[in-house]
Amino acid sequence: MMAKVSARPTLLRRLRRDARGASAAEFALVLPIMTVLLFGAVDVSGLAWAQMQVGAAARAGASYALTYGFDETGINSAVTNATGLTVTSATPTKTFGCPNAASGITEVADKSTPCDESGETPGDYVTVNASASYSPIFGWPGLPDSVDLSAQSQVRIS
Numbered sequence: 001m002m003a004k005v006s007a008r009p010t011l012l013r014r015l016r017r018d019a020r021g022a023s024a025a026e027f028a029l030v031l032p033i034m035t036v037l038l039f040g041a042v043d044v045s046g047l048a049w050a051q052m053q054v055g056a057a058a059r060a061g062a063s064y065a066l067t068y069g070f071d072e073t074g075i076n077s078a079v080t081n082a083t084g085l086t087v088t089s090a091t092p093t094k095t096f097g098c099p100n101a102a103s104g105i106t107e108v109a110d111k112s113t114p115c116d117e118s119g120e121t122p123g124d125y126v127t128v129n130a131s132a133s134y135s136p137i138f139g140w141p142g143l144p145d146s147v148d149l150s151a152q153s154q155v156r157i158s
Contacts, residue, residue, distance in 0.1 A: 043136040047147060050085060050134040055151040057082040061092060061128035062153035069157060070094045070126055079130050090129040096122040105154070124158040 060082035061075045068074055072092055079089035097105040098115030108115070108122045115122055131150040139145070 039138050040140075043138055043140070046137060047134055047149075050132060051149050051151070053083040053085040054087055054130050054132050054149045055153075057085075057087040057089070057132075058128050058130035058151040058153040061089060061130065062126065062155040065092065065126040065128065065157055066155050070124070075126070075128060079128060085132055087130050087132045090131070092126055092128045095125050095127065097125050098122050123156045125154055125156050127152060127154045 057079045061079040064075050064078035065071075070092070075092045076089045080087055095107050096109070096111050096113075097107045098118070098120070100106040105125060106116070111122055111124070113122060114120065129150065129152050131148065133146045133148055135146040136143070
């Protein structure tokens with residue numbers, strides 16, 4: 001006699017073929033990874049924004065020096081008021097120098113020392129530094145609680 005084959009699949013076979021809920025399970029596995037990536041992108045974007053603001057502050061100080069000449073108080077004010085970020089300014093420095101194709105600017109002792117390459121009178125240069133500290137929104141294991149950012153801008157004023 002022939003054995004009767006059941007038309008109903010066993011429970012195990014049914015579960016293997018059933019795809020309902022697979023999307024929810026996959027989503028539950030991927031969600032933590034996507035969340036960490038999102039939070040990381042937010043923190044890196046904030047860091048990039050803060051660095052751009054520090055650079056803009058240094059350029060604002062250099063622009064002030066170009067427009068009004070070397071005025072330490074005015075340059076510091078321009079740096080600290082350039083952005084909404086709390087930016088500090090180191091003391092701006094005025095130096096004398098000559099343009100140099102290889103190294104940029106070659107500093108000389110005073111304005112009476114002629115430039116080596118061209119024999120011209122050295123120019124007055126102002127160097128403006130700006131710095132700020134950035135604290136990530138989220139704490140990351142193995143990374144510091146804050147990052148020090150800095151920027152420098154140099155301009156010839158005469």
